[in-house]
Amino acid sequence: MNDPHPTVGLDDVVHQRTRLGILALLDSGASMEFGALRDALHLTDGNLNRHLKVLQEAELVATERRGSGRPRTWASITATGRSALAAELAALRALIAAAEQ
Template identity: 45%
Template sequence: MNAESLHSHKGRYAYERLERVIHEKARLGILTSLLTRPEGLLFSELRDLVGLTDGNLSRHLKVLQEESLVSIQKAFVNNRPQTTCLLTEDGRERFLNYLQALEQVIKDAETATKKTTKSESAWLAT
């Protein structure tokens, strides 16, 4: 890569739109689960879908709630406490924006592997 082409590529793979609070692996699972259910998921349902312990799920939900990505509703149903977790409007928007950045990573990698495969075949053909 010469100096000029490198200059134009500065920060090309910085992926700044990959918001850190969303990027955490467990939270990615939580947000995807909630995206599939706009009407919300019970705490126990969500826990099973993402395969976390009660404690870990609570900690991640607290972070997501503080960031206004998720809202938590507590109610009593048949005299038993019930916790429902929902993606907020803002959370949905930010998560969809994050997913676009994620798609860019995959596109970049796909372009890279296609290029490699091409040069490998060219090399094999000689």
Template identity: 50%
Template sequence: MTGSDHPANGLDDLVHQRIRLGILTIAHEARRVEFGFLRTQLDLTGGNLSQHLTVLETAGLVELEKGYAGKRARTWITLTKPGRAALADEIGRLKQLVARVDTTTTEER
């Protein structure tokens, strides 16, 4: 594999990050997720999560929908089509990286 073929070269810095990858993973698995669930699962403050969501929304990877459940304001997060593609791409490249590391380790033994 040449340097340009290395799976790390195709990683998107926007997604290759624990919190944002977590947001995309949860939104993909849940189809639709509420802000509070994300905050709890990712162990973040509301402000920190909001900033990550703004980055993802600006990039067109998620959509935010604000509404009410009774008197309580709720924000729902949905993955967009580019968001699904970005997640699939990131997971694919991470798997390639892991496979590459495993192969290298086996060859060195």
């Protein structure tokens, strides 16, 4: 049997453009404030909130409220999220390699 096409390795939760961008930004190891993520990815509050919820449900990202007075939401990548991002990038590299043959 032939090896599966590299796209079989893509994860639908991670591969979506916005969620891939969130994970890539958070992969630096530092948590990011909601507004910084929103601005970096040119999203609305509602759109970012929805994508963070999907990533949280998949346990790829954790969020927490910090600060007094007007607390802000901070997001960070989880160990599971790092693994999922690494697997996604490996699948994309395999796809590029296959396309270049």
